Structure formats: structure tokens, C-alpha cells
Amino acid sequence: GAVVSQHPSRVICKSGTSVKIECRSLDFQATTMFWYRQFPKQSLMLMATSNEGSKATYEQGVEKDKFLINHASLTLSTLTVTSAHPEDSSFYICSARLGQGQGYTFGSGTRLTVV
Amino acid sequence: GDSVTQMEGPVTLSEEAFLTINCTYTATGYPSLFWYVQYPGEGLQLLLKATKADDKGSNKGFEATYRKETTSFHLEKGSVQVSDSAVYFCALVNQAGTALIFGKGTTLSVSS
Numbered sequence: 001g002a003v004v005s006q007h008p009s010r011v012i013c014k015s016g017t018s019v020k021i022e023c024r025s026l027d028f029q030a031t032t033m034f035w036y037r038q039f040p041k042q043s044l045m046l047m048a049t050s051n052e053g054s055k056a057t058y059e060q061g062v063e064k065d066k067f068l069i070n071h072a073s074l075t076l077s078t079l080t081v082t083s084a085h086p087e088d089s090s091f092y093i094c095s096a097r098l099g100q101g102q103g104y105t106f107g108s109g110t111r112l113t114v115v
Numbered sequence: 116g117d118s119v120t121q122m123e124g125p126v127t128l129s130e131e132a133f134l135t136i137n138c139t140y141t142a143t144g145y146p147s148l149f150w151y152v153q154y155p156g157e158g159l160q161l162l163l164k165a166t167k168a169d170d171k172g173s174n175k176g177f178e179a180t181y182r183k184e185t186t187s188f189h190l191e192k193g194s195v196q197v198s199d200s201a202v203y204f205c206a207l208v209n210q211a212g213t214a215l216i217f218g219k220g221t222t223l224s225v226s227s
Contacts, residue, residue: 007160034214043204043219044159093158097213103149104215108158 002028004096006107013084013114021079023094029074030096035067037111038091050077080101084114117142117186121205121218125168128195128225136190136221138179146207148188149215162190162203178184194204195225 004025013019023033031052037042050056050071058064066082066088081088092106121138139150150162150172163172168183179190188205205218 009194010136014149041220044217046209046214046216049214055222074152095159095215103161103164106159 002026002075002096002098002105004030004033004094004105006094006110007110008107008110010111011113015114016083018080018082019025019084019112021077021081021092021094021112023077023096023107025070025075025096026085028096028098030077032097033071033077034097034104035069035077036093036095037092044093047079058068081112084112086114088112089114117146117207117209117216118163118206118220119216121203121221123219123221124202125222125224127221129188129198130225130227131194132225133135134190134192134195134199135221136203136205136223138188138190138218140186140188140205140207142186142207145183146209148179148184149206150177150179150188150190151204151217152207153220155201159204163167197221197227199223 002051005024007022033050035047038044047062048056048058052071056069071077093109095104117198118141120139141204147166149164151159152162153159165172172178177192181189202220202222204220206215209216
């Protein structure tokens with residue numbers, strides 16, 4: 001089946017540094033990818049929608065300059081958390097839409113800890 | 116905007132007990148509805164879905180029926196197993212027809 005590979009699975013970084021998270025579609029082309037953030041014991045919050053070759057669409061309240069999304073190819077989308085702070089510590093998950101009526105597939109998530 | 120409300124957890128059951136996890140939604144029109152499951156340490160997996168009113172999604176003994184009149188999509192299983200212990204998320208496709216909007220998740224713990 002369609003698989004989205006997300007890396008890294010865990011990352012610890014120092015406050016003020018930037019972290020890049022990658023999501024690759026392994027056996028299909030992902031025109032649209034989504035980035036979610038999951039707080040402990042809370043739901044997945046949609047952060048942004050990225051379309052290949054165009055600017056991402058961010059949800060209300062998500063800082064575009066802090067969470068940089070790039071979707072330069074049909075198989076790769078990246079999320080860069082810039083100037084990370086401890087409050088950015090969270091679980092980030094990417095998702096790709098498989099096609100009309102075919103549902104969605106998810107990456108395995110990235111646990112970001114900012115110290 | 117579109118939203119999903121599901122029952123608070125955790126839900127703790129003994130093996131072979133009956134399971135219900137309630138889910139209601141608020142949306143414009145008739146969105147497709149989903150249940151996703153997240154096993155410990157893993158990503159989300161689609162459990163079942165329904166795309167129109169009165170549709171019943173089913174998989175691995177789990178069922179949910181799309182009820183337009185009550186805007187609900189409750190998840191049920193007649194006899195749970197220890198291996199069903201996981202977090203269950205109810206979701207719908209957003210108004211733009213693109214991304215999934217999730218409920219808060221319900222943790223299910225099944226003991227033998």
C-alpha cells in the first residue's frame with residue numbers, strides 16, 4: 001500500500017536552533033501533503049496544507065515564519081521548525097492524500113524535544 | 116468551522132466486553148467520516164470509513180454507521196481483545212474537501 005516515510009522519528013535540539021522534518025511518499029506521488037501537531041493526550045491539530053510547487057496554506061494561529069513548509073517535489077515535503085523553543089516540543093505528523101475517495105496515509109511521526 | 120467531538124477517555128474494558136466510543140460532528144454538508152487507530156509507538160492507521168448517510172463502515176470487527184439525523188459516527192465492537200488497546204480518533208474531511216479534522220482521541224485499554 002501507499003507509504004509515507006517520515007524522518008527523523010525523534011530529535012532533541014537546543015533552544016534557538018532549527019530542525020527539519022522530512023516526509024517522503026515511497027510508492028506514489030503526493031500532490032498534497034498535510035502537517036499535523038499532536039500535543040500529549042490531545043488531538044492532531046492541522047497546521048498546514050502543502051501542495052507541490054506552490055506555497056503552503058497555513059491554519060489560523062500557525063506562524064508561517066516559524067514553521068516553514070516546502071513541497072518541492074511530488075514525493076517530498078519538509079517542515080522546518082525555525083528558532084525552536086521548548087514550547088515547540090511536540091509530536092509532528094505528516095499525511096498525504098491518496099486520491100479522490102481513496103483516503104489518506106500518515107507518516108509515523110516525529111517526536112521533537114527542545115531543551 | 117468543522118469539528119469532531121468524541122467521548123473522553125480512557126476507556127478500560129475486560130477482554131470480550133462490548134465497546135462503544137461516541138463521536139459526533141459539526142460540518143457543512145455531508146462530509147466523509149473516518150475512524151483511525153494509533154497503536155502504541157506507531158502512526159495512524161485507517162480503521163474504517165463511511166462516505167454518505169446510512170453507510171456502515173466495518174473492519175476487524177469494528178463498525179460505525181453514518182447517522183445524518185444525529186450527526187454521529189459511533190464506533191462499536193462486540194468483543195474487544197487485548198490487542199485492541201490503542202488510541203482511537205474520529206475524523207472528517209474538512210469543508211474544503213482536503214484535510215482531515217480529528218477529534219481528541221479516546222484511549223482504550225483492554226485487560227485480560
